[in-house]
Ligand SMILES: Cc1ncc(COP(=O)(O)OP(=O)(O)O)c(N)n1
Ligand SMILES: Cc1nc(C(=O)O)sc1CCOP(=O)(O)O
């Protein structure tokens with residue numbers, strides 16, 4: 001979709017984070033994961049999730065402290081993937097979980113007033129009690145991706161549109177989000193575009209982040 005044919009959306013008042021970096025050391029091929037975080041923030045990334053599926057809790061925690069130092073310097077929220085202990089110890093802004101993780105209900109009980117991201121992998125989840133505790137929903141995945149293969153539904157643009165009609169919660173689109181497809185996903189109802197490869201594999205994450213953001217037409221808050 002060209003920018004001339006798109007309309008300026010408002011940012012979601014509860015989630016003014018249009019570009020969301022999900023960083024894992026294993027996917028950073030050109031620069032260190034800390035350089036990726038710093039340069040992506042320089043390019044305008046508005047939220048960062050640290051996702052370390054292979055790390056021990058000790059190594060995850062050490063990495064989380066390093067990343068938090070950088071995100072704090074840019075006043076950008078840090079989300080921790082899956083691990084509530086790490087999230088609490090590093091005093092993250094929140095946590096992202098899916099169907100095979102600790103539930104949003106439990107998180108809200110143990111760690112109140114924090115952001116809770118919850119992946120939507122199939123339609124019936126929208127009726128789940130977990131929804132009441134979620135701060136945002138991950139549309140998981142919009143397009144299939146080699147970065148995460150244990151997925152259920154490839155939602156596509158019709159899926160985003162349908163979920164948009166079904167809920168007012170902020171929607172984070174994830175899965176093969178790139179410069180050439182994120183404008184359509186944005187216009188279909190996503191409030192945030194989450195990327196791994198597009199920034200972790202970039203030679204110049206700051207420039208790539210700017211290219212992605214330039215595709216997203218929104219009014220400043
Ligand atoms: C923003 C965002 N959306 C979805 C996911 C996937 O979470 P989950 O389903 O728990 O899978 P893993 O990331 O744990 O493999 C995410 N991490 N972030
Ligand atoms: C972390 C993650 N979660 C997904 C989901 O579908 O829930 S897809 C994904 C990886 C997205 O990587 P890339 O931007 O390289 O396609």
Ligand SMILES: [Mg+2]
Nearest residue numbers: 082097098101
């Ligand atoms: Mg998970």
